[in-house]
Each structure stands twice: as structure tokens, then as C-alpha cells.
Amino acid sequence: MNETLDPMNRSSVRVLVLTPEHTDYLWYVAMLRNDHEILPDLTWCPDLIDCDDLVRNAHFDVILWDCCLHGGSELAFLQYLTVSSGDKPILALGADSEALRTPEMLINGAADYLRKGSLEAWGLGRSVRCLWYRQQVADSTQGQLGAEVASGFINRDLFFDRLQQALLRAERSGHRLALLHINLDDFRAINENLGYQMGDQLILKVAERLRQVLRRVDSLMRIGGDEFAIIIEKVEDSLDITQIIRKVVGVLGDPIVVDGHSVVVSASLGVATFPEAGDTPETLLRRANRAMFEAKRDTGTSYRFYNKQLHITAGRQLKLEADLRNALRGRELELYYQPRIDLTTEEVRGVECLLRWNHPDGHLIPPDEFIPAAERSGLIVPIGYWVIEQACARLRDAANLGHPGLVFAVNLSFRQFHDRKMTETIFRIIYNANVDTSLLELELTESAMMHDPEYAQRCLRELNQLGISFALDDFGTGYSSLSNLQHLPISLVKIDKSFVQELGASGDAEHIIRAIISLAHSLQMSVVAEGVETEGQLEFLRQQQCDEVQGYYYARPMPWDDLVEFLDARNRLACLQQ
Numbered sequence: 001m002n003e004t005l006d007p008m009n010r011s012s013v014r015v016l017v018l019t020p021e022h023t024d025y026l027w028y029v030a031m032l033r034n035d036h037e038i039l040p041d042l043t044w045c046p047d048l049i050d051c052d053d054l055v056r057n058a059h060f061d062v063i064l065w066d067c068c069l070h071g072g073s074e075l076a077f078l079q080y081l082t083v084s085s086g087d088k089p090i091l092a093l094g095a096d097s098e099a100l101r102t103p104e105m106l107i108n109g110a111a112d113y114l115r116k117g118s119l120e121a122w123g124l125g126r127s128v129r130c131l132w133y134r135q136q137v138a139d140s141t142q143g144q145l146g147a148e149v150a151s152g153f154i155n156r157d158l159f160f161d162r163l164q165q166a167l168l169r170a171e172r173s174g175h176r177l178a179l180l181h182i183n184l185d186d187f188r189a190i191n192e193n194l195g196y197q198m199g200d201q202l203i204l205k206v207a208e209r210l211r212q213v214l215r216r217v218d219s220l221m222r223i224g225g226d227e228f229a230i231i232i233e234k235v236e237d238s239l240d241i242t243q244i245i246r247k248v249v250g251v252l253g254d255p256i257v258v259d260g261h262s263v264v265v266s267a268s269l270g271v272a273t274f275p276e277a278g279d280t281p282e283t284l285l286r287r288a289n290r291a292m293f294e295a296k297r298d299t300g301t302s303y304r305f306y307n308k309q310l311h312i313t314a315g316r317q318l319k320l321e322a323d324l325r326n327a328l329r330g331r332e333l334e335l336y337y338q339p340r341i342d343l344t345t346e347e348v349r350g351v352e353c354l355l356r357w358n359h360p361d362g363h364l365i366p367p368d369e370f371i372p373a374a375e376r377s378g379l380i381v382p383i384g385y386w387v388i389e390q391a392c393a394r395l396r397d398a399a400n401l402g403h404p405g406l407v408f409a410v411n412l413s414f415r416q417f418h419d420r421k422m423t424e425t426i427f428r429i430i431y432n433a434n435v436d437t438s439l440l441e442l443e444l445t446e447s448a449m450m451h452d453p454e455y456a457q458r459c460l461r462e463l464n465q466l467g468i469s470f471a472l473d474d475f476g477t478g479y480s481s482l483s484n485l486q487h488l489p490i491s492l493v494k495i496d497k498s499f500v501q502e503l504g505a506s507g508d509a510e511h512i513i514r515a516i517i518s519l520a521h522s523l524q525m526s527v528v529a530e531g532v533e534t535e536g537q538l539e540f541l542r543q544q545q546c547d548e549v550q551g552y553y554y555a556r557p558m559p560w561d562d563l564v565e566f567l568d569a570r571n572r573l574a575c576l577q578q
Contacts, residue, residue, distance in 0.1 A: 011037070011038050011039065011132075012038075012039045012040075012041055013038045013039065013040050013041065013061045013062060013128065013129075013132045014041045014043070014059060014060045014061045014062075015032070015040050015041065015042045015043070015060065015061065015062050015063075015064055015128065016042075016043050016045060016054060016055070016058075016060040016062075016063045016064065017029075017042055017043065017044050017045065017064045017066075018045050018051060018063065018064065018065045018066060018069050018081075019044070019046065019064075019065075019066035019068075019069055019093075020046045020047070020066070020068065020069050021046075021066075022044070022046070024066060025042075025044045025046075028042070028064060028124065029042055030121075031119075031120070031121035031124045031125065032121075032124060032125055032128060034121050034125070035121070035125035035128075035129070037125075037129055038125070038128065038129055038132065040128070043058070043060070046069075048069070048071055048453060049453045049454055049457075051069075051081075052084065052453050052454065053454055055081065055084045055085045056084055056085075060085075060088060061088070061089075061132050061135060062088070062089050062090075062091060062128050062131050062132055062135070063081065063085060063088055063089070063090045063091070064091050064093065064128070065078070065081065065090055065091065065092050065093065065110075066093050066094075066116075067092055067093060067094035067095075068094075068095075074094075075104070075108045078090070078092065078105065078108045078109050078110060079108055079109055081109065082108075082109030082110075088135070089111035089112075089131035089132070089134065089135050090109060090110045090111055090112075091110070091111065091112045091113075091114065091127055091128060091131060092105045092110040092112070092113045092114075093113075093114055093115075093116050093119065094113065094115065094116065095115070095116060095117065096115065097115055098113060098114065098115055101113055101115075103174070106172075106173050107173055107174050107175070111131050111134070112127050112130070112131060114127060156223055158221070159221045159223050159229060160281045160282070160285075162219055162221065162231060163179065163229075163231055163281040163284065163285070164281050166219070166231050166233050167274055167279065167280070167281065167284075169233065170233065170274055171279075173234075175233065175234050175235060175236070176235040176236070176273055176274060176275070176276075177231070177232065177233055177235060177273065177274040178231075178232040178235050178241045178244075178271055178272070178273045178274075179229060179230070179231060179232070179271070179272050179273075179274075179284045179285065179288045180228075180229065180230040180232065180244075180245075180248070180269055180270070180271055180288065181227070181228075181229055181269070181270040181271075181272075181285065181288035181289050181291070181292045182210075182227065182228040182229070182230065182248070182267050182268070182269050182292075183224075183226060183227050183267060183268050183270075183292055183296075184203075184206065184226040184227075184265055184266075184267050185265070185266045185267060185268060185296070185301075186266075187199065187225070187226035190202060190263065190265075194258070194261060194263070198258050198259055198261070201258050201259065202256060202258050202263060202265070203222070203226070205256050205258065206228075206252070206256065206265065207220065207222065207228065209251040209252070209256075210228065210230070210248060210251065212251070213244070213247035213248060213250070213251055214230065214244070215244075217233045217234055218230060218231060218232050218233065218244070219231040219233075229285070229288075230244075230248075232244055235273070241271060241273070245269065245271070245303055246321070246377070248269065249269075249301050249303070252265060252266065252267050252301050253301060266299075266300050266301045267301050268292050268293070268295040268296045268298075268301075268302060268303070269292060269295055269301075269302070269303035269304070270287075270288040270289055270290065270291030270292025270293070270294070270295060270303070270304055270306070271288060271291055271303060271304065271305045271306065272284045272285075272287040272288035272291060272305075272306040273305075273306070276306075277306045287306040288306065290306060291303075291304040291305060291306040292304070320369075320370065320373045321373050321374075321377045321379070323359070324357070324370055324373060324374055324377070324379055325377075325379060327357055327359075328379065328382060328383060328386065330360075332357060332358050332359065332360065333355060333356070333357055333358075333383065333386065334355075334356050334357075334358055334559065335353045335354065335355060335356070335387065335390050335391070335394070335560070336353075336354045336355075336356050336557035336558055336559060337351040337352070337353060337354070337394075337557060337558060337559075337560065337563040338351060338352045338354060338550050338555060338556065338557040338558070339351055339550065339554060339555045339563070339566065339567075340352065340407070340409070340528055340548045340549070340550045341548060341549055341550065341554050342547070342548055343538075343541065343542050343546055343547065343548060343549060344547075347570075348406065348566075348567060348570055349406075349407060349548055350406055350407030350408065350409055350439075350441065350548075351406065351407070351408060351409065351563065352409045352411075352443070352550060352557075353387060353390070353391045353394075353408055353409060353410050353411075354367065354411075354557045355367050355371070355383070355387060356557075357370055371413075375413060375414075375415050378415065378418075380413045380415045380416070381413075381415055381416060381418070381419050384410075384412065384413055384415075384416050385425055385426070385429060387410055387411075388410055388426060388429050388430075388440075389429050389433070391408045391410050391440065392408075392429060392430060392433035392435050392440065393433065394408065394560060395408045395433075395435050395436075395439055395440065396433065396434075396435055397560075398567075401564060401567075402571075403564075403567050403571075405439065406439065406567075407439050407440075407441050407469075408439060408440055408441065409441040409442075409443050409471060410440070410441070410442055410443065411442075411443045411444075411473065412442045412443060412444040414444075414445070417455065417456050417459065420455075422459055423459050423462045423463060426463060426468075427463075427466060430466065430468075436467075437466050437467030437468050438467045438468075438469065440467075440468050440469075441468070441469045441470065441471055441492070442463070442468060442469075442470050442471070443470075443471045443472075443473040443494065444470065444471075444472065444473060445472070445473050445474050457487065457488060460488055460489055461489060464489035469489075469491045469492065470488065470489055470490050470491060470492075471490070471491070471492040471493070471494055471528070472488075472490050472492070472493050472494065473494045473496075474494065474496040475493045475494060475495060475496065475516060490525060491525055491526065492525055492526045492527070492528060493516060493520040493525050493526070493527050493528070494527075494528045494529075494530055495513055495516055495517075495527060495528070495529045495530060495546075496530060496531075497530040497531020497551070498531075499512050499513055499516075500513070500529050500530060500531045500532055500537055500541075500551070501531055501533070501537075503536065503537045503540055504536055504537075510540070513529070513540075513541070513544060513546075514544055517544050517545065517546055521545070526547040526548065527546050527547050527548070528546075528547065528548040528549065528550060529541050529546050529548075529549045529550075529551075530549075530550055530551060531550075531551045531552075532549040532550065532551030532552075532553045532554070533551050533552045533553050534553065535553070537551075537553070538553055
């Protein structure tokens with residue numbers, strides 16, 4: 001008997017199969033079980049809710065993804081799947097030809113793409129085998145590199161080989177790549193004061209800290225006595241690099257204890273990117289080295305980009321995040337309020353709480369500029385809780401000023417669901433505020449729940465039991481699906497302003513708005529249209545029996561004192577009309 005046919009000699013490969021059809025799953029099972037080199041252990045997942053739990057909590061060697069399973073956007077779901085799985089190899093199966101779809105799929109995270117219409121056992125088995133072998137080699141390489149760094153191993157030839165392979169991958173996929181050259185400042189003085197043995201221990205601890213903040217796809221190598229290189233792959237823009245720089249700078253800033261001695265180190269970082277700074281390992285290292293020496297002009301841990309524009313962009317981003325931290329501590333943040341008007345009674349039914357930043361330089365920074373920075377840095381979580389506290393306080397103030405029953409709506413960021421104590425924290429805020437929870441409404445987008453759908457649904461149900469209501473924001477622009485509306489405690493749907501502003505110019509916008517209102521009402525949900533600015537838009541929405549509107553037609557977002565004046569004026573007008 002041929003050895004490859006013996007099951008005892010076949011390697012076990014765990015495969016997660018993402019397809020909505022059980023017949024397709026059985027088809028894939030039959031083809032893979034005929035493979036002579038691997039022994040497949042397949043798990044079927046037909047829906048998105050179980051998918052997230054399996055991807056994050058179970059171990060799989062390869063993910064087999066049928067492209068028809070997604071939350072509204074194939075490419076967005078593929079990107080989410082790549083991140084959530086820790087860069088596990090994904091084999092995408094779709095209806096289009098390999099020539100048409102493969103480049104796009106590879107750029108967005110897939111490791112391979114096959115056309116379902118021409119799929120056969122040999123091709124499917126070959127692809128799964130190749131992806132599994134490639135992952136085994138990658139895991140082994142990462143382990144080897146970690147051991148080499150930990151043992152003080154220095155091999156510049158090996159480093160250049162790794163960088164060359166990374167450059168080839170970046171060129172094939174169309175991604176950018178960054179090389180970080182890190183040099184510890186005044187390391188000679190550390191050796192002289194503490195001894196060379198403790199200096200080596202310090203290097204190992206620095207390497208361990210660096211390794212903890214890197215992604216799986218990034219490579220860390222020691223290329224000199226006090227020098228490291230980090231190869232950052234799959235870079236989309238300068239903000240990706242900025243995030244890693246921030247983490248590296250952060251871990252280098254804390255004291256390191258070596259043999260009872262607390263040592264504070266600083267480092268100079270030089271960054272060179274492909275293709276801007278060069279397309280060969282030698283060129284990239286030389287230019288990253290030049291940028292590193294530029295960074296040495298500054299005191300403390302600092303960095304420089306070889307590319308001046310990237311340096312300006314990344315520097316601006318890091319400064320924005322630092323300023324935002326100070327803003328949260330220094331009470332520079334403020335809530336503005338935009339009224340929501342009942343189209344039947346013309347009464348103010350509620351307000352949406354919108355964040356503004358009073359920067360120390362005197363100008364008001366809109367959320368479009370700083371919210372993305374807050375989300376990337378994680379600051380959005382404490383900021384989000386601060387907003388809920390402020391909204392609860394103003395809710396109480398509104399009742400005392402003669403405006404009871406006013407709903408206060410607060411936007412909930414997707415990052416909030418990363419906090420495993422979210423429900424507990426919000427409950428504590430509400431309990432301390434002693435407010436009517438039925439007047440607090442949390443607005444969230446469907447994409448906010450894609451990170452961990454099961455956890456998000458549990459949080460929403462727990463908060464709903466406290467009396468809090470939920471609105472689905474930007475409906476029609478993200479992972480819009482009936483299943484989300486049915487399974488979540490949503491009481492209100494918000495029509496995105498992009499549809500409202502197309503009214504009169506696009507027949508599609510009219511059809512979409514009619515459909516959203518009809519769907520929401522059939523599910524016993526209210527509808528709010530955002531971005532209403534003209535009489536024509538208002539009249540169309542009134543004809544379609546939209547429940548509420550908000551937008552410049554009635555009022556712009558305003559500070560609290562202006563909102564109170566606005567509400568008082570509306571009340572006086574209502575009294576005169578009676």
C-alpha cells in the first residue's frame with residue numbers, strides 16, 4: 001500500500017467551513033476527505049453569530065469561506081474575518097472567475113480564491129494543503145525568530161532574507177510595508193554602569209515587550225548589539241504605522257527591572273516605507289537608519305519617518321491623541337444637542353447628544369476630526385462613559401427646567417463592546433444619576449456589533465431590561481439585515497442623512513426611504529430621518545409617515561444653554577397657538 005494512503009501518516013488539519021448551505025458543506029467534506037495527504041477535521045458554521053464565537057475561541061488551521069455568507073459586504077466581512085481570526089489562512093470560494101476576483105480577495109485578506117463552478121477535489125485539497133503548510137512554516141518561523149531574539153542571536157543575512165520575502169509579498173498583494181529601525185539610546189552607559197550581563201538581560205526584556213505589542217504578521221529581529229528591526233506587513237496607510245509606533249513608544253517608556261535595578265530606557269526609531277522609501281532590503285534599511293539618526297536629535301524616545309509627508313501625518317496623529325487625553329482630563333469636551341421633532345405634533349421629542357472639543361488653541365474641533373483618533377487609541381471607551389454621565393445629568397436638568405419626557409440619545413461606539421464591563425459600568429452611571437431610564441436611548445450601528453455579536457446582543461438585552469431603549473443608526477449603509485432587526489431590542493431606526501439629502505435628485509433614495517419606513521413600522525419600530533434641511537425633504541418624509549426628523553431645517557446642534565432657550569421658545573409658541 002502507498003504510504004500516503006495510510007490514515008496514520010496523514011496530517012490532521014482543522015478546517016472551519018463558513019457556508020449557509022448544508023449541501024455545500026457536505027460537498028466540501030466529500031472532496032477533502034478524498035485527499036491522500038491530510039486528514040480533514042471539518043466544522044460547519046452557517047450563520048454570522050456562531051461564526052464570531054468559533055473564529056475567536058476555537059482553533060482552526062484553515063478557514064474555508066463561501067463568499068455568499070457575509071453581513072452585507074463581502075470585502076468588509078473578509079477584512080473582519082482576517083482580523084478576528086488572527087490572520088489564519090482564508091480560502092475564499094465564489095461565483096466569479098479566479099482571474100477576476102483573486103487580486104481583490106488577496107488584497108483584502110484572503111490567502112487564496114477558487115471559483116465554485118469549476119471546483120473539484122484535487123484543486124480544493126491542493127489549496128487547503130498549501131495554506132496549511134504555509135501556516136506551519138510561518139508559525140515555525142515566528143517561533144524561531146522569537147528564540148533568536150531571546151537568545152541574543154544576531155544574523156543580518158537572515159534579516160535581509162526575511163525582509164526580501166516580505167517585500168515580495170507586499171508587491172504581489174499591493175500592500176505597503178514599513179521597516180522600523182530601533183536603537184537604544186546610551187546603551188554603552190548602561191553596560192558600563194550595570195555590567196554586560198545585565199545589559200544582555202535588559203535587551204531580552206526590551207525584546208519581550210516589543211514582541212507583546214506586535215501583530216502576528218510583524219517580524220522582530222535583533223540586528224545589532226543595541227539595535228532591533230521590525231518588519232511591519234499589510235500596511236494600508238500611515239495610521240496603521242502610527243498605531244504600532246504608539247505601542248512601541250508606550251512599552252519603551254515604562255521602567256524595566258533588571259536584577260532588582262529599575263532601568264529607564266529611551267530609544268530612537270527610524271521608519272522607512274515600501275514603496276515610498278525604496279524597494280530593496282538594503283535601501284529600506286539604509287533609509288530607516290538615516291531616519292533613526294534624525295530621531296536622535298530629540299531627547300527621550302522619539303521617531304522619524306524617512307518620508308517627510310508621512311512623518312508630518314503620523315506626528316499630527318500622535319499629537320492629536322495626546323491632546324485628546326489631556327482634553328478628557330482637562331474638561332475640554334462638551335456636549336451639543338440637536339433636537340428631534342415629531343412630524344405629527346411638531347413637538348421636540350428628544351435630542352441627540354453630540355460631542356465637541358473646545359481645543360486650548362481656541363477653536364471648536366468637530367467630531368469627524370477627533371472621533372477616529374479616539375477610536376484608534378481606545379480613548380473612545382472612557383469618553384463614551386463620560387458622555388452617558390453628562391446625558392444623564394442633563395436629562396435630570398431638563399425635567400427640573402420644565403421639559404420632562406425629553407429623550408436623550410447617545411451614540412455608542414463599536415469600541416465600547418470591547419469593554420467586558422460595559423453593562424456594569426453603564427448600570428452604575430444610571431444608578432448614580434437616578435434618572436428615568438426610559439428616556440435614555442443608545443444609538444449604535446450594525447457594524448458595532450460585528451466585533452462580537454453574541455456578547456453585543458447579551459449586553460443590549462441586559463441594558464434593555466433596565467429600561468434603556470436602542471436606536472439603529474445609519475440604517476441602510478452598513479451590515480443592514482432583517483436578522484439584526486429581529487434579534488435585537490431595537491425600538492427605533494434612523495435613516496442616514498445621505499439618503500435624505502438625495503431626495504429630489506435620486507429616485508433610488510425615495511424608494512429606499514419608503515422601504516425603510518415600511519419595514520420599521522411593520523416591526524413596530526419608530527423612524528427618525530437625519531439631515532433634513534429643506535421643505536421638500538420634510539414634506540416627502542411627512543407623506544411617508546416618518547415619525548421624527550432632525551436636521552438644520554429645525555435646528556443645528558447647540559450648547560446646553562441654547563437648547564434650553566430653544567425649548568422654552570417652542571413651548572411659548574405652542575401656548576400661543578392653543
